[in-house]
Amino acid sequence: MFKITAALFEPQRVETLWTRQHNIFLDILRTDLLHPVVSGNKWFKLKYHVEDAFAKHFDTILTFGGCFSNHIVATAFACKQAGLKAIGIIRGELESAQKAHTLQQALSYGMQLYFVTREQFRDKEAIKKEFKNVYPVNEGGYGILGAKGAGEMLTGIADHQRYHHIVMATGTGATMAGIVDRALPYQKITGVSVMKNNRSLDSEMRALLSESSVHKNYEIIHRYHFGGYARKSEDLLLFMNEFYMETKVPTDFVYTAKACYALKEMIVQGDIPGGSRVLFIHTGGLQGNLSLPKSKLIF
Numbered sequence: 001m002f003k004i005t006a007a008l009f010e011p012q013r014v015e016t017l018w019t020r021q022h023n024i025f026l027d028i029l030r031t032d033l034l035h036p037v038v039s040g041n042k043w044f045k046l047k048y049h050v051e052d053a054f055a056k057h058f059d060t061i062l063t064f065g066g067c068f069s070n071h072i073v074a075t076a077f078a079c080k081q082a083g084l085k086a087i088g089i090i091r092g093e094l095e096s097a098q099k100a101h102t103l104q105q106a107l108s109y110g111m112q113l114y115f116v117t118r119e120q121f122r123d124k125e126a127i128k129k130e131f132k133n134v135y136p137v138n139e140g141g142y143g144i145l146g147a148k149g150a151g152e153m154l155t156g157i158a159d160h161q162r163y164h165h166i167v168m169a170t171g172t173g174a175t176m177a178g179i180v181d182r183a184l185p186y187q188k189i190t191g192v193s194v195m196k197n198n199r200s201l202d203s204e205m206r207a208l209l210s211e212s213s214v215h216k217n218y219e220i221i222h223r224y225h226f227g228g229y230a231r232k233s234e235d236l237l238l239f240m241n242e243f244y245m246e247t248k249v250p251t252d253f254v255y256t257a258k259a260c261y262a263l264k265e266m267i268v269q270g271d272i273p274g275g276s277r278v279l280f281i282h283t284g285g286l287q288g289n290l291s292l293p294k295s296k297l298i299f
C-alpha cells in the first residue's frame, strides 16, 4: 500500500551534458517512485473514477486492457486499496498472458481477468452488458475524470507556476489533457506520442479539455515512436543508459524514455530556449523494462 505524500510532489533537479550546454533547468516529477508496479499517472487517472464508483454505490469496477497494460494493474491495485472488486477484460490469449508479469500482478491484487479475442474486445458495449452492476472505466483510464486526476500531478507541485515548459509521454492523451487544463497561459505543454501514426490522438486529447483550455499553448509530437508502441531501437536503449548514468533516473522504453529522448532533442535543437525552466513528468511504467533481456540496461 502507499500514500501520496508531499515529498512525491517535490520535483528532482537533474543535470546532463545537454542541460548544461544549453543552460536549461530541468526538474523531473518522479511519479515512478510512487510504487514499483503501479504507474504514477495511472493511479492519478483512477482516483476520481474510484470516487465516482463509490458515490454511485457500485462495488465493482470493470475495465479493459492488453496483456502488458499498466492501466490494468493500476486498476487492480486502486480497487484493492479502496475495497472495491475489479474485473479486467484482457485482449488476447490466456496462454501468452500467463507469461505477462503485469497480469500476474493484477491477479495478485485480486482482479478477476477475462480473456477475449481482438474482435470481441472492440465491442466494449457488448462486453459491458454481460456484467450487471459494474462501474466501467475506459481503456487506459481515458475520460474527463481520468484527466482531472492526472492534472493533480501538476497542481500538487507547490511552485508549478515556475515552469516555462512541461513535457511528458502520451498514450491516450488523458494525462496530457489534465496537465493542459491545469497549466497557465505562459506554459508550453508538449506530449510525446509513443505510438506510430496515432492520428486521432490530437482530437481525443482535445476532447477532454475544458472550453477555456482549448487555446492554451500545447502540442503533441509524433516523431518519437521508435517504430511504434512498445518498439525500441538500440539508440533508445543507449540513451536510457546514458541518461541513467548522468541523472540516476531510470526510464522505461515504452513511454518515458521516448519522451525524454524527445526532450533532449528539443533542447539541443533550440526548440526549448536557453534559460528555460522545464518540468519533465516521469509517469512511471518501469516494470515494462522487465520484458527486455537483462544485459540491455545498466539499471
Ligand SMILES: *Cc1c(COP(=O)(O)O)cnc(C)c1O
Binding pocket: 039, 041, 042, 070, 071, 140, 169, 170, 171, 172, 173, 174, 175, 176, 255, 256, 283, 284, 285, 286
Ligand atoms: C499509460 C502511460 C502513459 C500514457 O498516459 P495517457 O494518459 O494514456 O496519455 C504514459 N506513461 C506511462 C508510464 C504510462 O503507463
